[in-house]
Amino acid sequence: MSVLVFVEHHGDELQKGSLGVLAKAATLGDDTVAALLVGGGVRALASEVGSYGAGRVYVLESDELEPPTPQPRVDAIAKLVQEHGFENVLFANSVLAADIAAALAARLDAGLNWDLTDITSDFVGKRPALQDSIVVDVGWRTTPRLALFRAGSFDAAATSNGEPHVEDVTVDFEEHSRAAKVVSQEQEQAGGPSIEDADIIVAGGRGLGAPENFTLAEELARALGGAVGATRAVVDAGWYPYAAQIGQTGKVVSPKLYVALGISGAIQHKVGMQSSNVIVAINKDPNAPIFEFSDLGVVGDVHEIVPKLTELVQQRKAS
Amino acid sequence: MKIAVCVKHVPEGHSRIDPASKRLDRSGEGALNHFDANAVEEALRLKGDADTEVVVVTVGPAKAADSLRKALAMGADRAVLVSDEAAAGSDLVATSAILAKTLERENADLVLFGQQASDADGAVLWAAVAERLRRPVVSQAAELTLSDGSLRVKRQTEFGYDVIESPLPAVVAVSDAINEPRYPSLKGIMGAKKKPFDTLSLADVGVDASQAGDAGSKTEVLSLGEPPSRGDARKIEDSGGSAAQAIVDFLAEKRVL
Numbered sequence: 001m002s003v004l005v006f007v008e009h010h011g012d013e014l015q016k017g018s019l020g021v022l023a024k025a026a027t028l029g030d031d032t033v034a035a036l037l038v039g040g041g042v043r044a045l046a047s048e049v050g051s052y053g054a055g056r057v058y059v060l061e062s063d064e065l066e067p068p069t070p071q072p073r074v075d076a077i078a079k080l081v082q083e084h085g086f087e088n089v090l091f092a093n094s095v096l097a098a099d100i101a102a103a104l105a106a107r108l109d110a111g112l113n114w115d116l117t118d119i120t121s122d123f124v125g126k127r128p129a130l131q132d133s134i135v136v137d138v139g140w141r142t143t144p145r146l147a148l149f150r151a152g153s154f155d156a157a158a159t160s161n162g163e164p165h166v167e168d169v170t171v172d173f174e175e176h177s178r179a180a181k182v183v184s185q186e187q188e189q190a191g192g193p194s195i196e197d198a199d200i201i202v203a204g205g206r207g208l209g210a211p212e213n214f215t216l217a218e219e220l221a222r223a224l225g226g227a228v229g230a231t232r233a234v235v236d237a238g239w240y241p242y243a244a245q246i247g248q249t250g251k252v253v254s255p256k257l258y259v260a261l262g263i264s265g266a267i268q269h270k271v272g273m274q275s276s277n278v279i280v281a282i283n284k285d286p287n288a289p290i291f292e293f294s295d296l297g298v299v300g301d302v303h304e305i306v307p308k309l310t311e312l313v314q315q316r317k318a319s
Numbered sequence: 320m321k322i323a324v325c326v327k328h329v330p331e332g333h334s335r336i337d338p339a340s341k342r343l344d345r346s347g348e349g350a351l352n353h354f355d356a357n358a359v360e361e362a363l364r365l366k367g368d369a370d371t372e373v374v375v376v377t378v379g380p381a382k383a384a385d386s387l388r389k390a391l392a393m394g395a396d397r398a399v400l401v402s403d404e405a406a407a408g409s410d411l412v413a414t415s416a417i418l419a420k421t422l423e424r425e426n427a428d429l430v431l432f433g434q435q436a437s438d439a440d441g442a443v444l445w446a447a448v449a450e451r452l453r454r455p456v457v458s459q460a461a462e463l464t465l466s467d468g469s470l471r472v473k474r475q476t477e478f479g480y481d482v483i484e485s486p487l488p489a490v491v492a493v494s495d496a497i498n499e500p501r502y503p504s505l506k507g508i509m510g511a512k513k514k515p516f517d518t519l520s521l522a523d524v525g526v527d528a529s530q531a532g533d534a535g536s537k538t539e540v541l542s543l544g545e546p547p548s549r550g551d552a553r554k555i556e557d558s559g560g561s562a563a564q565a566i567v568d569f570l571a572e573k574r575v576l
Contacts, residue, residue: 010477010478067481068476068481069483070446070456071449071450071455071456074450094477095458095459095474095475095476095477096476098442098443098446098458099443099445099446099456099458100446101443101446102411102415102443102444102445102446102447102450103446103447103449103450103456104450105411105412105415105443105447105537106412106415106416106419106446106447106448106450106451107450109412109537110412110537111410111411111412111536111537111538112411112412112443112537112538113538114441114443124541126544129336130335130336134336134543134544135543135544136336136341136540136541136542136543136544137540137541137542137543137544138538138539138540138541139538139539139540139541140537140538140539141536141537141538141539142537148443174453175453176449176453176454176455177455179454179455179485179486179489180455180456180457180483180484180485180489181483181484181485182481182482182483183471183482183483183484184481184482185478185479185480185481185482186479186480186481186482187478187479200575224576232496236496242479248442249459249475249476249477249494250477251477252477256575257570257573257575267435267437268495277575278570278573278575280566280569280570282557282562282566286556291554294552294554295552295553295569295573296552296553296554296555296565296566296569297552297553297554297555298554298555298556298557298562298565298566299554299555299556299557300556300557300558300560300562301557304557304559304560305557305560305562305563305566306563307560308560308563308564309563309566309567311563312563312564312567313567313570313576316567316571316576
């Protein structure tokens, strides 16, 4: 059961989600797992991709393709599938990967199952549905099977494999594929500790009431030894920097502890944090969706609870 | 200039999956997917006073007409509903084929989508449709401007913003940060009833029944299982900050403190 994994990178950093999918791919059958890297300077990343489980790494090295547009990548994957007959193409969800996977489905007339949290060795996908109130088993009727996994579904694991076999790919692009061009990029830099690597995150939403109340989140984060995150609503409102944004168009995090302060838990936020190990939510609306996927839900006022909580955490750490 | 907006009629309130068909139960009341209202609004904003036609398109049951009428009431000029028993249960591959065929008839300069469907949390359809139409695609548009046969999008990503330019015709999925959708006025609602409204079958748009619905789908739902476990999730009510101690105890129990 041959598997190809699209591995996403940002600058010279491989994306954790893709590496997790590579680790999962290695458990699916005996064939060598293949990976594809597309962009400028990606050849230098091939060896690292190998260390996460890919025996073969296809490299489409091109500065012109470094900006993250989906369609040229569809051309590259379609070519690999047609030439090598990959039966499975796996993706870790991202803004880019979702567009690639869907366009590839249309190109190849192939089935795409998305928002999967797992896949079995006989290729049954696990997909939470209806606000995660149910898990649906999904399948594919034809190959190639295309699968898009939720961020944080699998842990990345370095293996002891040797150097991967690296192979250059050349692609004839479709006329429409390179019509959309990235003309500039703005990347915002994080101020405090990075939320992507933090074991503990305290995140704030509209329910904090005002931008200055983010000090509640910051003080609790400091006491717990964690980083501060924010919802898109408060970032859009200018309360907190974009670098802290968690969700569909922000960072995807899976810390050991996620504390949500005044966050309702809209789906766009949820996709960025739902795979956290332990989720604690404080919100004064008893019907807030966040309570449906929290391990501990507290119905109450963040302004009353959080200062006391911070103090108790400090006392405990001091003792 | 012509702008086509693809919208979805989604079930209102608490949705359920029908255990027999393993499909989302669409028998109850429905409404315009609220993310699609952003796409309708953006089309109307781009239209302005210019000589531009905004046509709203959906594939769905007969009741999906309600969602199209809402878009007409907001200000869209014309509606197209593709409704056919044989289309029910279409997956991504099948739905994108039906929608692409429908859009080919319209030959719009710009095709807009909302950022996701609120029922199935799907956020992938536009790229499949764009591929079938062989047009450039840009998603997560937080700003969209048109000029002289091309478009410019400020696109939000995990890492910041990309500014993307593309020639028209093109397909764009807008984010819900792009605008605040208007509410239909009473005049708009009354006027919507007189606007052109086409109801088409699969045959009308040139899709064979074997390419649609269950027959045309490449994925399937095998079974419905239990909810994902959050273990022993608890919910408590605070009184004057007393919950702080309960939270600390909980964190200690979970060994995260």
